[in-house]
Amino acid sequence: MTIRLGGIIAGLAITAVLVLWSLLPGAYNLAFGPAPEQQPSYAFYEHGEGPEGGFSFDGPLGKWDMAQLQRGYQVYKEVCAACHSLKFVAFRNLKQLGYTDAEVDAEAATWTVPGIDPNTGEATTRPGEPTDYFPSPYPNAIAAAAANNNAVPPDLSLMAKARHDGSNYIYALLTGYGEPDPEKAKKVGFETPTGLYFNKHFPNVNIAMPPPLSIDGQVTYADGTKATIPQMAADVAAFLTWTAEPSLIERKQTGWFVLGFLLFATALAFLSYKQIWAGVKPRKG
Amino acid sequence: MSFAWAKQYEPKTPLMKWLDEKLPLPRLVYNAVGAGYPVPRNLNYMWNFGVLAGFCLLLQIVTGVVLAMHYAANAQVAFGTVEHIMRNVNYGWLLRYAHANGASFFFIVVYLHIFRGFFYSSYKAPREMIWLLGVVIFLLMMATAFMGYVLPWGQMSFWGAQVITGLFSAIPLVGEPLQVWLLGGYAPDNAALNRFFSLHFLLPFVIAGVVILHIWALHIPGSSNPTGVEVKQESDTVPFHPYYTAKDGFGLGVFLILFSVMVFFLPNALGHPDNYIEANPLSTPAHIVPEWYFWPFYAILRAFTGDLTIPFTGITLIPAKLLGVIAMFGAILLWFFLPWLDKSPVRSGHYRPLFRKFFWFGLIPAMIALFICGGAPAEEPYVIISQVATAYYFLHFLVILPIVSQIEVPKPLPFSITEAVLGKDKAPAESRAGSTDAGTPGALPEGSLQPAE
Amino acid sequence: MATDTAVTRDLESQEGVRRRDWIHIAALSTAGVGAASVLIPLISQMAPSADVLAASTTEVDVSAIQPGQAIKAVFRKQPLFVRRLTAKEIEEANAVDVSSLRDPQTLAERTKPGHEDLLVTMGVCTHLGCVPLGAAEGENKGEFGGYFCPCHGSHYDTAARIRKGPAPKNLMVPDYTFTSDTVIRVG
Numbered sequence: 001m002t003i004r005l006g007g008i009i010a011g012l013a014i015t016a017v018l019v020l021w022s023l024l025p026g027a028y029n030l031a032f033g034p035a036p037e038q039q040p041s042y043a044f045y046e047h048g049e050g051p052e053g054g055f056s057f058d059g060p061l062g063k064w065d066m067a068q069l070q071r072g073y074q075v076y077k078e079v080c081a082a083c084h085s086l087k088f089v090a091f092r093n094l095k096q097l098g099y100t101d102a103e104v105d106a107e108a109a110t111w112t113v114p115g116i117d118p119n120t121g122e123a124t125t126r127p128g129e130p131t132d133y134f135p136s137p138y139p140n141a142i143a144a145a146a147a148n149n150n151a152v153p154p155d156l157s158l159m160a161k162a163r164h165d166g167s168n169y170i171y172a173l174l175t176g177y178g179e180p181d182p183e184k185a186k187k188v189g190f191e192t193p194t195g196l197y198f199n200k201h202f203p204n205v206n207i208a209m210p211p212p213l214s215i216d217g218q219v220t221y222a223d224g225t226k227a228t229i230p231q232m233a234a235d236v237a238a239f240l241t242w243t244a245e246p247s248l249i250e251r252k253q254t255g256w257f258v259l260g261f262l263l264f265a266t267a268l269a270f271l272s273y274k275q276i277w278a279g280v281k282p283r284k285g
Numbered sequence: 286m287s288f289a290w291a292k293q294y295e296p297k298t299p300l301m302k303w304l305d306e307k308l309p310l311p312r313l314v315y316n317a318v319g320a321g322y323p324v325p326r327n328l329n330y331m332w333n334f335g336v337l338a339g340f341c342l343l344l345q346i347v348t349g350v351v352l353a354m355h356y357a358a359n360a361q362v363a364f365g366t367v368e369h370i371m372r373n374v375n376y377g378w379l380l381r382y383a384h385a386n387g388a389s390f391f392f393i394v395v396y397l398h399i400f401r402g403f404f405y406s407s408y409k410a411p412r413e414m415i416w417l418l419g420v421v422i423f424l425l426m427m428a429t430a431f432m433g434y435v436l437p438w439g440q441m442s443f444w445g446a447q448v449i450t451g452l453f454s455a456i457p458l459v460g461e462p463l464q465v466w467l468l469g470g471y472a473p474d475n476a477a478l479n480r481f482f483s484l485h486f487l488l489p490f491v492i493a494g495v496v497i498l499h500i501w502a503l504h505i506p507g508s509s510n511p512t513g514v515e516v517k518q519e520s521d522t523v524p525f526h527p528y529y530t531a532k533d534g535f536g537l538g539v540f541l542i543l544f545s546v547m548v549f550f551l552p553n554a555l556g557h558p559d560n561y562i563e564a565n566p567l568s569t570p571a572h573i574v575p576e577w578y579f580w581p582f583y584a585i586l587r588a589f590t591g592d593l594t595i596p597f598t599g600i601t602l603i604p605a606k607l608l609g610v611i612a613m614f615g616a617i618l619l620w621f622f623l624p625w626l627d628k629s630p631v632r633s634g635h636y637r638p639l640f641r642k643f644f645w646f647g648l649i650p651a652m653i654a655l656f657i658c659g660g661a662p663a664e665e666p667y668v669i670i671s672q673v674a675t676a677y678y679f680l681h682f683l684v685i686l687p688i689v690s691q692i693e694v695p696k697p698l699p700f701s702i703t704e705a706v707l708g709k710d711k712a713p714a715e716s717r718a719g720s721t722d723a724g725t726p727g728a729l730p731e732g733s734l735q736p737a738e
Numbered sequence: 739m740a741t742d743t744a745v746t747r748d749l750e751s752q753e754g755v756r757r758r759d760w761i762h763i764a765a766l767s768t769a770g771v772g773a774a775s776v777l778i779p780l781i782s783q784m785a786p787s788a789d790v791l792a793a794s795t796t797e798v799d800v801s802a803i804q805p806g807q808a809i810k811a812v813f814r815k816q817p818l819f820v821r822r823l824t825a826k827e828i829e830e831a832n833a834v835d836v837s838s839l840r841d842p843q844t845l846a847e848r849t850k851p852g853h854e855d856l857l858v859t860m861g862v863c864t865h866l867g868c869v870p871l872g873a874a875e876g877e878n879k880g881e882f883g884g885y886f887c888p889c890h891g892s893h894y895d896t897a898a899r900i901r902k903g904p905a906p907k908n909l910m911v912p913d914y915t916f917t918s919d920t921v922i923r924v925g
Contacts, residue, residue: 003625004687011683014612015676021591022605023672030665060550088368092792118799131793154562157368161553162561203571244561247371247378254379255549261775262545265768266538272765273531280326280523351783373787376779534769 043188044180048172048201051234055167057241057248060256064242064249066098071221072239073097075232078219079212080156083148085136088157089243092130096246104130111135149195151208160237160244167241169201174233176201177211288507290519292320317504323522324529325510327706331405332508333536334398340537341391342496346489348384349433356436358482360475363438364563382552388430389555390544392578395423404644405513406632411506413624418499420620422492427579427617429488432481434576435473439560444573446473446481452586455607472566512705513632514698521702572662580659581652586613587663588675612675619682626682629690631698639693643685651677794925800856801920808873810861813912813924817861819873819885819898820922827896828855830883834895841908845897848911858914858922859898863887865905870894885909 050058056065073094076086091108099107108128113135115126128135136155138144144152160166176199180190192198196206213229221227241248294315296302305312315321355374357366370377399419402408408416431449435442450467454460469476507516516522523529547554555577559570575583589608592601603611619626634641651674658671699705796813800820803809808821823831831845849857861869870885870892871877880886881902882895892903899908914924 003622004628007619007622007626007683007687011679014615014679014683017593017608018588018612018672018676018679021593022589022608023669023676025591026665026668026672030669036664088365088372090789090792092788093372131789158561162558164558166558245371245378251378251382251549251552255545258545258549259542261768261772262538262542265765265772266535266542268761268765268768269531269535269538271761273535275761276527276531280528347780351780354784355787369787369789373789375782375785375787377783377787379779380783534765 042204043184044190044198044200044205045203046176046200048169048176050165050168050171051230051237055234055238055241057167057238060252062249062252065238067223067225068235068238069097069242070099071223071225071232072235072237072242074221075213075219075236076156076239079232080236081134081137083137083144083153083209084156085138085153086134086157086243087136087155088133090131090133091128093246097242101130108132149208153209156240156243158244160241162244166244167237170237170240171230171233172201173199173207174213174236175230180205287316287321287504288323288516288519288522290522291316291323292524294319294321317500318530319526320524322504322507322525323516323519324508324525325516325521325702326523326528327510327512327702328508328529328532329511330536331397331401331511333533334394334401336533337394337536337540338391338398339496340540341387341394342489342492344387345384345391346493348380348387349486349489351380352384353486356482358436358479360438360478360564363436363478367437379548382548385556386544386547386552388433389576389578390540390547391426392430394540395426396578399423400649403648404634404641405509405511406627406629406634407509408624409627409629409632410624412503412509414502414505415499416624417621418495418502420617422495422499423620424617425488425492425495429485429492430576430578432485432488434560435478435481436485437560438478438564440562440564440568440570441557441560441573443473443564443566444569445575446477448573449575450477452610452613455604455610457607473564509632510702511633511635512699512702513636514700514702514705517701518703574660577656577660580657581655582613582616582659584655584659584671585616585675585678586610587659587668588612588672590668590672612679616678619679623682623686626687627690628687629693629695631695636696636698637690637693638696639689640686643681643689647677647685648681650674651681796924797917798922798924799920800922803856805855807875810873811924813860817869817873818912818924819857819859819861819909821857821859821873821898823855823857823896827883831895831897831899834899840900840906843897843899843908848897848899848908850914850916853916856922857896857898858924859909859911862910863889863892863905864900864907864909865890865892865903870909 056063056068076084091104091111094104094107095101108130111128111132111134112125113128113132115124116122117124136144137153138147141152160170163169177197178200180192180198180200185191192206196208197210198205199207213232216226216228218229219227219232225231245251294305294309294312296305296311301311304310312321352370355366355370355377357363367381370381372378374380402416402419431445435446446468450464450473453467454464456463465471467477468474469480510516557574557576559573562570574580586609589605589612592605593603593608594601629637629640631637634644654670654674655678658667658674661667794814796811796818798809798811798818798820800809800822803820803822805822805824806827808819811818811820828845836842836844845857846854848859849855861873863870865887866889868887868889870887872879872885872894878886878888880893882893884896884898884901885894886892887894887903887905890904892905893901894905894909895901897908900906912924914922917923
């Protein structure tokens, strides 16, 4: 009895505190208080979509498009790598993109990685080897910030998983640059701050990264694909999806196998269960 | 304990006879989850989740021990070792995704197990101890899950550690030194990461220990059942093996199918993208949320937006932050008092018309609202919804339950489980004759137990 | 009457259920297969990971090693001895009757054609894995002038063959090739 009485008193007390000191003032404020301020930039944000027709790896049956991954790697190397590292990916991983051992060796050697002089022990550089990881374009975060107007270019290894719907986000971001509607901007008093760039698919529409893909044909694809901006954006988004989750396709394929087995096993378990219970649990009535 | 008609273990081979004399482990298993444990014959699928929760614990321990072979709890490298697991370790991606989603599935299963308990009043006498131990398991699970989420050392890990330990700073006087002590520093760093790893490894084994107590306590009165009527005779029960081992086997299959869909096709759906950004002590993510299974309690924490003040004096009695912390912990701790808050002589919600209405149209919508608000940003209308839902939550357990259980008129109960299953006319005649004062508590056949008061 | 369901059940198990036993057998066997497959990731995760396997080649520049000198390099996280033999050491090695050896091998079998003076071996004693002495200047080279393992007293000769002590095998010669006259690639 004491527990129930105590419970009722405690319950009424906590509810009274909540209602009188939190709920009612909040409701009053919501009804009569000033409307919450909206950043003018929110008026320009548009949710970005992926490339038309989606990616080859979308969906439970998706597969890598090796040619696209190779093109995306080329875009990363020729465009993104100037500012962005890819520190969790090693050159040896490129073998997964359909390159041979010799091609991986040669590709690794085209990169310069930090090394140590074997005779003097001093810091130096050397050509990359397959076991090396992609080098960072800056020696440290301070140097990266100093070279980029105080905004450190993030590592791209996991970018496709570090944003909601990351593959499509990367594509949308790279194709989302432009100018805000001037009339609308004037009306809400919006101006892109100096040193930032307008991008309608970036959460606050002011991004520190200058448009990386600015003209068609910025890279020349070896396979003859026309390097339009949407094409390059889709290719590099696909490549960064691979860097974020190299086991993506293996995972889905294993999944089908496991699911098939489990469905079979569960069906047997169900039959066995029904068999055991037959005769013990007749229907009601 | 056991019912008088429980089957007795009989070792068949000389080896098993020898073992039974020296270490009767097979006998223990036989009596615990074998043919020697008579279980009500009418359990529905809601009774599958106990075994599934045990499976989840096993899954988490096995995958966790294996992941610990590759993980390093050092702020410099922790994030990198997780990526090492994902990229280099053989099947590392599978093990990590199974562990991460395993935590979510563990909570799904345990929440269903708990709400089964709410609806069927499984916490009532004589099963109070099972319930109390269950609440302890749930608290340990929450601590374990929180510390586990810190280990990948992503942005959500780091800021989760900062915010959750920050809750303790709300405690008057000792709060801030306490937070520094918990973290071993002024912000989460190596000291915090290492102790969280150590405790994250230890606590599951503590949970396993409490689970054994939980099952032990269960075997004293035996399992409850959907009618809430206690077992009275042999025809009320079936042996756990093979009847419920088969049913649990089927349940496990269904569980594994759903689990595999998540692990293989949507492994990051229940996680937060920000945790794939390495921890950065200089920048907080725009919208920090705990893992989904904490959302209802996080909503209760945030529902308290106003300090408790004496009006017109400006004197603050309890700051909002402390109110939120008290309410959040109180929301779970009040479960400890449930067996004594609920006075109803009837257990099952099926026979409690008023209680059932409050359960389906009060508690469940409130929990769903709290869940949604906990995951949403602290903006209107979520704040007001979470405040209303929080108020209902406390009223439900502390005010409505005691009063409703006192005033409601329960529907007539079936005489026995057998009668509930087979229907009155088909019930064995003897079962009615066996006890002339049918329905009167206290005069039950030998071997059965006292029903709720 | 209270036991009647139990009785019916027993009867069933004798007649009706028996012919459906295959369902239980199939279900249990499938569960067994499933449980066994779970062991595959659990076991293989302990095998060397992709980065360890990839880091299994080492290049060593051998141009600076003078006759009589040896250097230690690292191959698969283990010491690698590269020794330039003197004419006297080669002679000593070739003078031994191969059939008298515990692990019969000639010096020529343990070096590359055209580079018989360059002895490349693992610096891992074949007894229990200690690092033998003798690679660095002034270290004990043992009774046969090659390497000496201080842990349990194994003596290796100038061709790094086991001559005395508990070790069962010669110091292992890893797979390697000359990528140029002065650089070897091990692994």
